Amino acid sequence: MEVISDRSIYKFSAGNEPVLQVPSGTPVRIHTKDCFSNQLRRPEDKMEALDWDRINPATGPISVEGAEPGDILKVTIQKIELDEKGTVVSGEELGILGGILKDVHTKIIPIRDGKAIFDSRTEIPVRPMIGVIGVAPEREEINTGTPGRHGGNMDNTMVAEGASLYFNVEVPGALFACGDVHAVMGDGEIGVSGLEIPAVIDVVLEVVKGKSIEGPMLENQDCWSAIASAEDLEDAVQAATENMFRFLKSRLEREEGEIAMLMSLVGQLQFCQVVDPLKTVRFIMPKQYVEECVL
Ligand code: CA
Ligand code: ZN
Numbered sequence: 001m002e003v004i005s006d007r008s009i010y011k012f013s014a015g016n017e018p019v020l021q022v023p024s025g026t027p028v029r030i031h032t033k034d035c036f037s038n039q040l041r042r043p044e045d046k047m048e049a050l051d052w053d054r055i056n057p058a059t060g061p062i063s064v065e066g067a068e069p070g071d072i073l074k075v076t077i078q079k080i081e082l083d084e085k086g087t088v089v090s091g092e093e094l095g096i097l098g099g100i101l102k103d104v105h106t107k108i109i110p111i112r113d114g115k116a117i118f119d120s121r122t123e124i125p126v127r128p129m130i131g132v133i134g135v136a137p138e139r140e141e142i143n144t145g146t147p148g149r150h151g152g153n154m155d156n157t158m159v160a161e162g163a164s165l166y167f168n169v170e171v172p173g174a175l176f177a178c179g180d181v182h183a184v185m186g187d188g189e190i191g192v193s194g195l196e197i198p199a200v201i202d203v204v205l206e207v208v209k210g211k212s213i214e215g216p217m218l219e220n221q222d223c224w225s226a227i228a229s230a231e232d233l234e235d236a237v238q239a240a241t242e243n244m245f246r247f248l249k250s251r252l253e254r255e256e257g258e259i260a261m262l263m264s265l266v267g268q269l270q271f272c273q274v275v276d277p278l279k280t281v282r283f284i285m286p287k288q289y290v291e292e293c294v295l
Contacts (some may be wrong), residue, residue: 001202005031008057008179012134012150013141014171018063021173024207027078032059032179034196035131040087040106047089047104056144056153058132060177064205067174072208072295073135075176076164079202080128085110086183086197095192095275109183109195116183116195124184130159130201131180131194134216138170144179146277147229149215153180154227154280155189155273158218166217166295169207176205189273208295214243217295224285224293229278236281237269244283251293262289 007019022028037054039045067073090097091104109116115123132144134151147154151167159165167174178201185194218225226247228239244267248259266289272280287293 001027001029003029003031004059004062008033008037008059009061009144009177010054010057011141011143012136012152012175012177014136014138014175015141016061016136016175018061018173018175021063021065022205023065024067025204027202027204028062030059030178030201030203032181032199032201033057034087034198035180035193036087036196038198040089041085041108043108045106047091047106056132056180058144058177058179061136061175062177062205063173063175064207065173066209067169067207068172069138069169070210070212071169072211072213073167073169073174073176074164074206074208075133075167076204076206077130077159077161077201078204080130080161080181081200082111082126082128082181082183083198086116086195088191088195089193090191096188096190098192111183111197126183127157128160128199129157129182129185129194130178131155131182133159133165133178134176135167135169136171136175147280148278151216153276154216154229155185155194155276156218156227156280156282157185157187157272158220158225158282163218163220166208166213166219168212178203188271189275192275211295214246215239217247218282223287224290226283227272227280229280231278233274233279233281236279240281240283241269244285248285248290248293252290253292
């Protein structure tokens with residue numbers, strides 16, 4: 001297996017030199033730092049001392065041979081192995097409660113036996129997920145703290161072991177990178193951080209030739225999901241729903257009206273995060289109602 005660990009990027013960009021080039025179908029092991037570049041790992045590490053130029057690092061990028069604009073990159077997450085402790089913050093000007101809270105609070109939380117030990121009273125089962133994951137956009141450079149059509153900082157709890165993500169390839173090689181693992185995070189990420197933690201991620205990167213999608217899509221054993229980001233939640237809701245509708249319309253032998261009915265009856269519209277520069281939502285469609293659907 002190919003292993004990478006020694007390169008952090010802070011923007012998804014066509015100009016990033018690949019740290020590794022692999023044939024399609026190659027498993028890769030990726031070591032990631034937490035979203036603070038591991039600067040808050042001890043109780044005495046203070047938020048005030050943070051170097052903000054090193055926030056939201058992603059490891060990579062990886063160039064996948066044969067990936068060209070007009071193709072899709074499929075990323076299958078096989079494993080997310082967590083470090084032994086993570087960091088969570090809350091406080092003034094951070095997230096939805098930032099206007100109410102005073103000061104900034106940091107907590108280092110050990111992980112033991114699959115649980116995050118919040119304190120002596122409260123243990124939380126871990127649900128490892130990847131916050132930042134994506135490919136280089138064709139034109140602009142997008143900082144790794146911002147989500148978009150290229151993926152990026154989507155902070156989607158479904159980006160977890162067993163899931164596959166699909167991104168349109170926009171530059172030769174796709175230039176895939178990921179980072180910002182959370183041991184656990186609630187939908188919305190309302191305090192602006194999950195349980196931020198270094199990790200080791202095993203993925204398989206595959207090129208799907210000659211196909212494209214409306215925006216980032218996720219598939220797991222149970223469902224298809226369209227992911228969309230926008231400045232306003234309502235615009236993100238509209239985009240995720242429309243993207244799912246178009247995805248289904250070109251794959252199901254059903255009338256438009258019926259597809260909308262099914263989406264209304266069994267589809268789930270959910271928040272990914274509501275605290276990043278763009279907000280991210282997902283539309284989930286259970287596979288059992290759209291069995292003939294393939295990429
Ligand atoms: Ca994040
Ligand atoms: Zn994070």
